[in-house]
Amino acid sequence: MSTPAPRTAASIPVSRFGHLVHAMKNVMTLREPADANLHYYFRVNRELGGQDRAFIADNIYAALRRKRLLEHLIGPDATPRQLALATLMKLQGINARELEPLLQEGEAEWLKQLKAIPTSDLPLAVQADFPDWLMEKMRAFMSDADILTLARGMQQPAPLDLRVNSMLDKRDDVLHTLVKNDGIAAEPTPYSPLGLRLKEKPALNKNPLFIKGKIEVQDEGSQLIGYLLAPQRREMVVDFCAGAGGKTLLLGMLMQNQGRVYAFDVSEKRLNNLKPRLKRSGLSNLHPQLIANENDLKIKRLAGKIDRVLVDAPCSGLGTLRRNPDLKWRQTPEGIAELTQKQAAILLAASRLLKSGGRLVYATCSFLPEENQQIVEAFLAQHPEYKLLDAGDILAAHNIPLNTGKYLQLLPHLNATDGFFAAVMEKS
Numbered sequence: 001m002s003t004p005a006p007r008t009a010a011s012i013p014v015s016r017f018g019h020l021v022h023a024m025k026n027v028m029t030l031r032e033p034a035d036a037n038l039h040y041y042f043r044v045n046r047e048l049g050g051q052d053r054a055f056i057a058d059n060i061y062a063a064l065r066r067k068r069l070l071e072h073l074i075g076p077d078a079t080p081r082q083l084a085l086a087t088l089m090k091l092q093g094i095n096a097r098e099l100e101p102l103l104q105e106g107e108a109e110w111l112k113q114l115k116a117i118p119t120s121d122l123p124l125a126v127q128a129d130f131p132d133w134l135m136e137k138m139r140a141f142m143s144d145a146d147i148l149t150l151a152r153g154m155q156q157p158a159p160l161d162l163r164v165n166s167m168l169d170k171r172d173d174v175l176h177t178l179v180k181n182d183g184i185a186a187e188p189t190p191y192s193p194l195g196l197r198l199k200e201k202p203a204l205n206k207n208p209l210f211i212k213g214k215i216e217v218q219d220e221g222s223q224l225i226g227y228l229l230a231p232q233r234r235e236m237v238v239d240f241c242a243g244a245g246g247k248t249l250l251l252g253m254l255m256q257n258q259g260r261v262y263a264f265d266v267s268e269k270r271l272n273n274l275k276p277r278l279k280r281s282g283l284s285n286l287h288p289q290l291i292a293n294e295n296d297l298k299i300k301r302l303a304g305k306i307d308r309v310l311v312d313a314p315c316s317g318l319g320t321l322r323r324n325p326d327l328k329w330r331q332t333p334e335g336i337a338e339l340t341q342k343q344a345a346i347l348l349a350a351s352r353l354l355k356s357g358g359r360l361v362y363a364t365c366s367f368l369p370e371e372n373q374q375i376v377e378a379f380l381a382q383h384p385e386y387k388l389l390d391a392g393d394i395l396a397a398h399n400i401p402l403n404t405g406k407y408l409q410l411l412p413h414l415n416a417t418d419g420f421f422a423a424v425m426e427k428s
């Protein structure tokens, strides 16, 4: 029999902690997205079990959410090991005595000093845990108190939202199966008629509901964007930036597998990820097409022929900080300036597809006006043939009780969704 790994009083095996330090070292380089980095780490370290992975991922994400606080406490040259220990003690509330079996010489004293550092009266940027450039951008349109409230919402882990495929089952029946058969705590989402919110994050990829295409993982905010486009059964629809098809699948389902949805994207990899989802969904009205850029000939051929176009534009992703906290450290003002140019170019190219009377929805998962209102307002100023429709009215017509004004604007602390923006326009 092999000797069991040494355990701490808090049941953190030394080897599990060692992996946390290693993974922390890799992720904190911020050279690639944290989820891709962790995915790779877990693939290489196959011996790690479910609990090890959950422990490593939880603590890495906690550290990314509060990286600025940790560096404020430890100093700018914090080592991965110090970050891991400080995360466990300061962010996860594990007391120093419980950590003792993991500690090397001098670390007990270091943790004691760390614990004594007061965390009241911290500078706003440290409390918000945002980089300076983002604070500066936000201060241009928000009060300090509002920045802090928004930031605290973004520091919480996100729940897991599902969308029920209403072509294959009813939301109530899926909920019943999840709760009664699978013992998964879930409830209907407050706004989307197709959404379910799970309390925990169980692995679903082997669940029969998932395998049969009855559920897809999709944030409730993302589901609402489908209701803003509101495609009708026999229409021609374009999802201009379809990615792996989160919204395309919803559109095809809302059209009851009739009509035609073109799913365009410049990323072959993302479109390939749509394929297994499409197969599970049972839909046959979706047509993925790789394009070289927004002016591709495939798009030009459809000019003036499309009833509804969704532009789910490439954006900073700052609205998804609950899930991707590394984005606030990986994004730059220059990167955002580049994105805004792309967003304007894509919106313009996408608008050329529409018939008169057609509907254009521009959406992002960002809360920055420069990626949102400013793009839409500049477009409307140049294109008087488009008028803005009221997003609240459109949702109300679908019995969705959510009115954030003419634009749809969602934030975690207000709506329990990711941060989303959407504008609905109609071509006269």
Ligand SMILES: C[S@@+](CC[C@H](N)C(=O)[O-])C[C@H]1O[C@@H](n2cnc3c(N)ncnc32)[C@H](O)[C@@H]1O
Binding pocket: 222, 240, 241, 242, 243, 244, 245, 246, 247, 248, 264, 265, 266, 267, 270, 291, 293, 294, 312, 313, 314, 315, 346
């Ligand atoms: C926000 S993501 C889309 C997410 C997707 N709609 C979903 O719901 O899962 C933006 C997408 O825009 C794509 N993209 C970037 N530049 C583009 C362009 N010029 N034309 C079309 N798509 C583009 C990216 O590859 C990315 O998949």
